[in-house]
Amino acid sequence: KQEVTQIPAALSVPEGENLVLNCSFTDSAIYNLQWFRQDPGKGLTSLLLIQSSQREQTSGRLNASLDKSSGRSTLYIAASQPGDSATYLCAVEWNRDDKIIFGKGTRLHILP
Amino acid sequence: EAQVTQNPRYLITVTGKKLTVTCSQNMNHEYMSWYRQDPGLGLRQIYYSMNVEVTDKGDVPEGYKVSRKEKRNFPLILESPSPNQTSLYFCASRGSGRYYEQYFGPGTRLTVT
Numbered sequence: 001k002q003e004v005t006q007i008p009a010a011l012s013v014p015e016g017e018n019l020v021l022n023c024s025f026t027d028s029a030i031y032n033l034q035w036f037r038q039d040p041g042k043g044l045t046s047l048l049l050i051q052s053s054q055r056e057q058t059s060g061r062l063n064a065s066l067d068k069s070s071g072r073s074t075l076y077i078a079a080s081q082p083g084d085s086a087t088y089l090c091a092v093e094w095n096r097d098d099k100i101i102f103g104k105g106t107r108l109h110i111l112p
Numbered sequence: 113e114a115q116v117t118q119n120p121r122y123l124i125t126v127t128g129k130k131l132t133v134t135c136s137q138n139m140n141h142e143y144m145s146w147y148r149q150d151p152g153l154g155l156r157q158i159y160y161s162m163n164v165e166v167t168d169k170g171d172v173p174e175g176y177k178v179s180r181k182e183k184r185n186f187p188l189i190l191e192s193p194s195p196n197q198t199s200l201y202f203c204a205s206r207g208s209g210r211y212y213e214q215y216f217g218p219g220t221r222l223t224v225t
Contacts, residue, residue, distance in 0.1 A: 034213060043202060044155075044216040089155065091214070098162060099170055100145065100214070104154035 002027055004092050006103035013080060014111045021075040021106050023090035028068045031093045035064050035075050037086040038105070044089065047075070052095075080110045114139045116217035118203050124223045125193055133188045133220050135203030141215075142208040144186040145170070146178065148199040149219075155202070161186055163208075193224040 005024045013019050023033070032051050036044040048057045048064040050073065056065040063076040077084055089105040116137045125131055137144065145160040147170075157170030161180040175197055177189040186205075190197060203217040 036216075043218045044204075044214075046213045046215065049213045091155075098143075098160060098168065100157055100160070101171070102147075102155040102157075104152075 002092070002094055002099075002101055004090060004101050004103040006088075006090060006106050008106060009104065010107040010109070012109040012111055015080060015082060017080050018076065018078050019080055019108075021077070021088050021108070023073040023075070023092075023103055025071050025073075025092045025101075027094060028071055029095045030068060031095050033064075033066055033073050033093075034091045035062075035073075036089045036091065038089060039086050047088075082110045082112050084108060085110045114215070116203055116205055116215050118201075118217040118220050120220060121218065122221050124225065126225055127194055128192050131190050131193060131222075133190075133201060133203075133222070135186045135188065135217060136184050137186075137203075137205040137215070138184065139205060139207070139215070140183065141205035141212075142183070143212075143214075144180065144203065144205045145214070146176070146186070146188045147202045147204065148172065148197075149202060150199050158188070158201075193222075195224050198222060198224050 003026045034049040035047040050066045061078040066073045087105040087107045091102045093100045119134045142163045146158040147155045149155045156172045159178040161167045201220045204214045206212040206214045
């Protein structure tokens with residue numbers, strides 16, 4: 001069964017630190033992986049999408065990497081700010097069908 | 113402004129009373145999808161549609177129906193809602209091809225008593 005796991009479920013770090021969020025998935029035959037952020041009581045905002053043929057994508061202070069062979073993706077946030085506090089979700093789409101499966105997210109708290 | 117809209121944003125209803133949550137997008141996207149989000153269970157896909165008149169089940173389709181008669185609209189229908197369908201529902205869309213990002217609506221909080 002296709003599954004997406006995000007560990008840890010929650011993370012607190014002091015402002016200014018660099019940090020890494022993890023996403024792992026079963027079955028390496030993926031089509032793409034997308035990272036989102038969700039603020040409390042709000043919808044999802046797309047951060048980065050990595051295609052299966054790509055190794056990483058960058059947007060500002062965010063860098064997402066993909067290692068299909070090990071079934072892992074990481075989201076690197078540089079110089080964290082209190083405004084980065086949110087829940088971060090990864091979503092995976094596999095080759096075999098058009099379903100999209102989300103991890104349960106990592107709740108990030110940046111301490112001022 | 114490019115967006116996905118959902119209505120209503122909040123709904124309280126009673127068991128068995130049919131309801132429809134509407135979803136509309138103005139980006140000419142082919143792919144549309146419905147998710148529900150529950151504490152401890154995360155986001156789970158209910159149904160998705162690759163294009164007009166093409167719909168498929170996601171991971172949790174039981175108790176729900178969808179239709180895709182127009183490209184821009186993808187309503188979610190609960191024929192006989194039950195309390196276990198109390199949840200936060202999101203609609204999403206993206207362009208054709210899997211290399212496009214999904215865009216999400218603001219969510220509909222549904223309570224079934």
